[in-house]
Amino acid sequence: MTYINRLSEHVDKQVTLKGWVYNYRSSGSLVFIEMRDGTGITQCVVAKDDVSESDWEAATSLRQESSLEITGTVKADDRSIGGHEIHVSEVKVVQIAEDYPITPKEHGVEFLMNNRHLWLRSQRQWAAMRVRNEIIFAIHTFFQERNFVQMDSPIFTSNAAEGSTTLFETDYFDEKAYLAQTGQLYGEAMAMAHGLIYTFGPTFRAEKSKTRRHLTEFWMIEPEMAYYDLDMNMDLAEDMIRFITAKVVEKRKNELEILERDISKLEKVAENPFQRITYSEAVEQLKSKETADMLDQMIEDRKQEEKDIKQEREEIKKEHGSAKKWRKKQIDQRVIEIGQRLDQIEEDYRNIPQWKESAQNFEWGNDFGGSDETVLMLQQEVPLMVHRWPAEIKAFYMKRDPEDERLVLGVDVLAPEGYGEIIGGSQREDDLEFLENHIEKHDLPMDVFGWYLDLRRFGSVPHSGFGLGLERTVAWLCGLSHVRETIPFPRMMGRLRP
RNA sequence: UCCUCGGUAGCUCAGGGGCAGAGCAAGCGACUGUUAAUCGCUGGGUCGUAGGUUCAAAUCCUACCCGGGGAGCCA
Numbered sequence: 001m002t003y004i005n006r007l008s009e010h011v012d013k014q015v016t017l018k019g020w021v022y023n024y025r026s027s028g029s030l031v032f033i034e035m036r037d038g039t040g041i042t043q044c045v046v047a048k049d050d051v052s053e054s055d056w057e058a059a060t061s062l063r064q065e066s067s068l069e070i071t072g073t074v075k076a077d078d079r080s081i082g083g084h085e086i087h088v089s090e091v092k093v094v095q096i097a098e099d100y101p102i103t104p105k106e107h108g109v110e111f112l113m114n115n116r117h118l119w120l121r122s123q124r125q126w127a128a129m130r131v132r133n134e135i136i137f138a139i140h141t142f143f144q145e146r147n148f149v150q151m152d153s154p155i156f157t158s159n160a161a162e163g164s165t166t167l168f169e170t171d172y173f174d175e176k177a178y179l180a181q182t183g184q185l186y187g188e189a190m191a192m193a194h195g196l197i198y199t200f201g202p203t204f205r206a207e208k209s210k211t212r213r214h215l216t217e218f219w220m221i222e223p224e225m226a227y228y229d230l231d232m233n234m235d236l237a238e239d240m241i242r243f244i245t246a247k248v249v250e251k252r253k254n255e256l257e258i259l260e261r262d263i264s265k266l267e268k269v270a271e272n273p274f275q276r277i278t279y280s281e282a283v284e285q286l287k288s289k290e291t292a293d294m295l296d297q298m299i300e301d302r303k304q305e306e307k308d309i310k311q312e313r314e315e316i317k318k319e320h321g322s323a324k325k326w327r328k329k330q331i332d333q334r335v336i337e338i339g340q341r342l343d344q345i346e347e348d349y350r351n352i353p354q355w356k357e358s359a360q361n362f363e364w365g366n367d368f369g370g371s372d373e374t375v376l377m378l379q380q381e382v383p384l385m386v387h388r389w390p391a392e393i394k395a396f397y398m399k400r401d402p403e404d405e406r407l408v409l410g411v412d413v414l415a416p417e418g419y420g421e422i423i424g425g426s427q428r429e430d431d432l433e434f435l436e437n438h439i440e441k442h443d444l445p446m447d448v449f450g451w452y453l454d455l456r457r458f459g460s461v462p463h464s465g466f467g468l469g470l471e472r473t474v475a476w477l478c479g480l481s482h483v484r485e486t487i488p489f490p491r492m493m494g495r496l497r498p
Numbered sequence: 499u500c501c502u503c504g505g506u507a508g509c510u511c512a513g514g515g516g517c518a519g520a521g522c523a524a525g526c527g528a529c530u531g532u533u534a535a536u537c538g539c540u541g542g543g544u545c546g547u548a549g550g551u552u553c554a555a556a557u558c559c560u561a562c563c564c565g566g567g568g569a570g571c572c573a
Contacts, residue, residue, distance in 0.1 A: 027536090028529045047530075079531075099508075103523055104534045106510055110565055165571065182573095207571050208499075220573060347567090370569080421573065469573025483573095494565080
């Protein structure tokens with residue numbers, strides 16, 4: 001058996017492929033089978049004269065997603081996807097598929113999500129899962145090469161780590177238990193045993209969020225490092241993101257092309273240092289005249305674009321009456337695209353003034369909203385690291401900035417192109433008394449943090465760590481508009497099946 | 499929880515008081531180079547659910563259910 005991604009090693013030789021029918025066309029005494037086998041897609045050509053009568057019957061009985069084995073000769077052919085095609089000599093049907101619901105046509109999100117178990121076979125989904133795998137492998141490679149030890153934190157926990165988010169509650173032998181929203185506190189304990197560790201596992205948030213950036217179950221990577229301060233933490237986060245970006249570009253070009261990802265944007269990330277600004281500098285930037293002018297300019301740009309595409313639409317509509325059938329289809333498609341873009345522009349007209357207002361009136365001490373993040377990232381081509389945040393809006397375990405009591409040594413990493421926060425991290429508070437006071441101040445139950453405070457009783461050291469959201473990273477690197485396409489079976493509000 | 503848009507054939511959608519429609523998919527047929535193939539024919543409907551207004555409701559009104567996008571929260 002040969003795999004499709006190895007066909008170039010078998011040109012002009014006979015091979016046997018095992019897989020599924022991705023698409024099917026017939027033309028009298030020719031049958032064209034686009035066959036997929038998990039490694040790729042290739043076109044198989046069955047000519048009536050080249051196969052036995054029973055094989056010809058088998059070939060003409062095929063339907064989308066039928067499973068089959070094909071034997072034939074590999075020919076280099078530029079007309080065919082992948083640059084090769086198979087001239088078939090034998091066709092063996094494994095199973096004739098029933099009516100396959102996902103046709104090579106457009107479908108709505110709800111329908112595709114209901115058929116997620118089948119949707120995973122489609123090209124773009126296939127490519128995204130391969131990139132996800134590459135990212136996972138790159139993360140392990142990055143940490144393992146630096147002598148980090150991978151460790152698993154518990155999924156059942158007795159408390160909310162930060163107290164703020166809503167958690168999934170379960171019954172744990174008549175005791176309340178919660179699905180972990182982070183493994184961080186446990187990671188700190190393990191770092192005190194091994195120095196450098198990282199966790200890689202699922203986390204759960206019961207927030208009723210319905211946005212393109214949220215799942216109720218998602219995978220998080222949380223390194224924790226003894227004797228690391230905030231700067232070392234930021235260096236590590238930056239090195240890691242640039243490393244995985246470089247690996248994905250190097251090893252998954254084909255998949256990125258299927259996803260129509262602009263690879264040059266990823267190359268910039270891999271090659272350039274990230275900008276680091278403090279929270280206070282970010283606030284100044286938001287309130288600046290430059291930002292206001294930039295947003296005004298955006299409105300002007302939208303107006304011009306609106307004029308241009310409306311004119312284009314008028315022109316192609318005129319052409320429609322006398323156009324050939326294929327051109328009519330093309331025009332219909334373009335008209336739909338223009339309509340969607342105009343809707344987006346309408347939304348921008350409503351949003352941009354609000355963004356401007358939010359940015360101009362931003363008050364030091366507040367957390368950034370979604371629009372503030374968007375505005376901050378408008379002119380960024382690589383991730384932006386925002387550090388030294390007001391203590392009020394951050395978790396109790398973050399270490400105070402010795403140079404400014406109002407601040408904690410936390411850092412958020414924002415991805416470009418509107419993907420938002422992909423990393424949140426900090427240097428951790430290592431003083432026992434300070435932590436005890438803050439647990440009290442945050443109204444958190446002291447008894448469940450007893451073991452955590454022990455870490456400050458027995459050889460407390462400066463240490464730092466961060467959490468990377470895997471799905472947001474996959475969405476960003478793949479250029480996907482929604483995290484639901486970055487994980488095989490997304491769990492989100494109202495979605496438990498399949 | 500709130501704001502906003504939507505639910506019509508298997509799928510994507512049009513129809514917005516007066517006969518339930520199109521394209522694709524499915525079935526049958528034609529075609530020796532197709533690329534979402536093309537061409538001809540055929541079958542296919544609880545117009546999200548319940549109630550109301552009307553001579554007449556997919557269309558108007560009310561409530562509810564489901565979904566998309568967003569706010570809050572965050573990775």
